[in-house]
Amino acid sequence: MPVFRSSLMLAALLLACASEARDYRYSDSHLHYVDFFQESAGMDELLAAMEASRVDHVMISGIPVAKKWHEDEPKRPRYYAGDDASAYWYSATDVLVAAAVKQLPAEQRQRFHPFLSGFNPNDKNADAHIRRMLELDPGLWQGIGEVFTRHDDLTSLTEGDTPRANNEAMTRVYHLAAEYDLPVMLHSNVTSKRERNPLYLHEIEEPLRNHPHVRFIWAHAGTSMEIHRHQERLDFLLPILTRLLEDYPNLYIDLSWTMLRPYLLDERGKADRKWLDLVIKYPDRFMIGSDLVGRFDSLGEQIRAFDPFLDALPEPVARKVARDNFLGVLPRKVREARDGSRAAASSCHKAVMPLS
Incomplete structure (x- = not known):
């Protein structure tokens, strides 16, 4: 019995040590520098949150629409759904992001994408507008998105026609993305708030099929909190993702917050076995993000919420999902420059090592 008890204690100790060893470094694959009023807590708050949360890299974007404070509304809304006033497309959001990134020192700037x-x-x-922006700041922009297409109530609040991921305008954008080797992040809801079927699946699948040379990041895998308010879980989502990932090697999945529950983790906080199996089968195709909007003090809380799911994955896969897969989807020039910098740093380190 003492031997048996000692073996159990040793096994428990080894498991505890293995758990403690999971000290992740992260990439935030989905973060908005400004909110729906194009306001931000600023780069100092973001950098401080990154340091405190072990976030090495951030996909940083603006918000492509601005919420209107309408003449008939007595109180300034706090969010796009705060009242019935519309939103409108707002190109200056990219100017705000560019200005924030360009004022950083070089060693910090490398952490932002x-x-x-x-x-x-x-x-x-x-x-044509995107091309002008790329030419205005050569080498600055590393992707396109988050493009708002089907997006819950925001779609009906935004002035103009309903945007679709498979329309002619976006087809032209995809050709440009392929030309510049830029990934494209799309918010394209897979269904409406009440339809219990993949009503809009074709809108994301057509670009995947027609543009095999474009790397697509599907924001929240087509889900949203608004959809979940009306139907808690999309039972068809896992089979659809399983098929799409098999059929389209250019598809990557952003697992930011609406995917955490009710999909990745159950009500007890335990990782779902079927979702674990899917990530293990496609270990290079999933990434995590906070989807923060202009305020960054909760960055650590949002990112570390994925740890129970990551801990249930094989460690090499978990580290890919936590950090490396987002970096792998960036343009080849960005990846080569980063690898070159790492190689140079390694050579420099070896050169200054004392001789034995």
Whole structure:
């Protein structure tokens, strides 16, 4: 019996040590520098939150729409759904992001990966606007998005036609993304608030099929908190993602907050076995993000909420999902420059090592 008890104690100790060893470094694959009023807590707060939360890299974008404070509204709204006033497409959001990133010192700037978002996805001039922005700041922009297409009540509040991921204007954007080797992050709801079927699946699947040279990041895998308020869980989501990931190697999944529950973790906070199996099967295709909007003090809380799911994955896969997969989807030039910098730093370190 003492031997048996000692073995149990040793096993428990080893498990505890293994758990403690899971000290992740993160990439936040989905963060908005400004809110729906194009306001921000600023880069100092964001940097402090990153340091405190072990977040090494951030996808940083604006918000492509601005919420109107309408003449008939007595109180300034706090969010796009705060009242019935509309929202409108707002291109200056990218100027705000660019200014914030460019004022950083070089060693900090390498941690930020700006994505262009300030364009109307219904306008066939959008690709020309994006090209101008790319030429205005060569080398700054590393992706396109988050593009707002189907997006709950925001779709009906935004002035103009309903944007779709498979319309002609976005087709032109995808061709430009392929030309510049830029990933595209799309918010494209897979269904409406009440339909219990993948009503809008074709809107995301057509671009995946027609643009195999574009890397698509599907924000929240087509889900949203508003959908979940009306139907708690989309039972068809897992089978759909399983098929799409098999059929389209250019698809990547952003697991930011609306995916955490009710999909990745159950009500007890335990990782869902079927979702674990899917991530293990496609270990390079999933990434995590906070989806914070202009305020960053909860960054650590949002990112570390994924730890129970990460801890249930094999450690190499968990580290990919936590940090590396987002970096892997960036343009080749960005990846090569980062790898070159790491190699140079390693060579420098070896050169100054004392001789034995």
